[in-house]
Amino acid sequence: MVNERGAGRRRDTTQTVCAAIREDVVSRVFAPGERLTEESLATRYRVSRVPVREALRTLEAEGFVHSRPYAGTFVAEISETEAEDLLGLRALIEPFGAERAAARRSQLHLARLELVLAEAGELLRDGRHAGLARLNTSFHQLLAEASGSPDTAALVAQLGNKIAWVYSVELPRRANDSWREHAEILQALRDQDPERARELVADHIRRAQQAYRLRGSKGVRTPQHG
Amino acid sequence: MVNERGAGRRRDTTQTVCAAIREDVVSRVFAPGERLTEESLATRYRVSRVPVREALRTLEAEGFVHSRPYAGTFVAEISETEAEDLLGLRALIEPFGAERAAARRSQLHLARLELVLAEAGELLRDGRHAGLARLNTSFHQLLAEASGSPDTAALVAQLGNKIAWVYSVELPRRANDSWREHAEILQALRDQDPERARELVADHIRRAQQAYRLRGSKGVRTPQHG
DNA sequence: GCCGTAACGGTTGTATGCAATCTTGCTGCC
């Protein structure tokens, strides 16, 4: 998964390991509350403890793990109320970003968003819902980046990862509506209409929240497929 | 090794270094855009490069520095619009936290907040405005923690640090009004009135924003690139 | 004189080793 030293890529070990651990936390390979020993992680990803430790410091700042000196690093545990609050925070921040994105978006941003929208359209037509989750993440991330606020984009990314972790479930039911809403949002960006963009995103997030809540509780992995 | 930190504290080197670097960035000992070499930091804080590197990973996740592999670590540069957006984000998140704090606050939270309020009252009576900045930060941080949402508290802490960095300027003028507003907020928490708490904090932040803006972007160092 | 190129110094990235500390399981006592 990591480690392609033979192929010559010897750089970026720390970042690669960080992404790998985050992935394994989000996908629940490591259970919440589980202790992560540096040595076992180092063995798992075929690196030494140093990049593992650095990756853990990043993940700790992001809230995926927490560590006590000399005691070790543990996968974070998220309560139900905390999970709810994550959705609440996203419901605040994404509309904020969308409002600014409508005012500041560049042609490049628009083009990227349209590309994602087009790809999603194809997947929808073909009934292949598998790749939609990734495109959905991309759309929201690009939207946040179009805001021109690096902090907003960073927050959206972090919250998105955490939400994907807690609510490890996709909502294929809503896919058609969801992407129709995405299209409207993009149109508001084209029109440079900040207020409409903000409200559309606010509604969009609100509906997604309701879907999440209906679909099931946090932590429990609902067996499903897209 | 010459670990002469404090009175023989041999643990927590990384966290100590992290806080020290953050402090030096916020207080502009290190200028925005400046390159930070690990060796010089290690020398400055009398540690080896390892804890320095780990501290830098944390600070990178927090957005105070950014680094490229093999190229080095640089103090971040914040544009004026980004600074504005920081205030906007705080204006979203703190009321959100206050609303929940009013519903979830414990007696311990109330007691801590009252303590801070009392201390500030004394300083105000004595005309000693020096320590107020710290108490102000404490009040807002405690308020965020009272929300019972770790993510909210973490965001408030991060945003607060960054705002203190960008707008490195205090506003003694507003001190009396500000603390009167703090007292009202605390009362709303006692009354367990979420809506009132949210609105009071929203107004409070809004007034602080105006004060910042009037004061000018004196603290904002326009990035000079080459 | 200009540009491509190769070597050098400086810096970052990773691995290893050892001391300090925590956790775990056991012992002995109540």
Add this chain to the structure above:
DNA sequence: GGCAGCAAGATTGCATACAACCGTTACGGC
């Protein structure tokens, strides 16, 4: 039987050492 205290093992924290890489500069060809 349960719990405090302790020893052994396991794990973390930090320092040192070495390898990989980047930017710069001196050099030579054109």
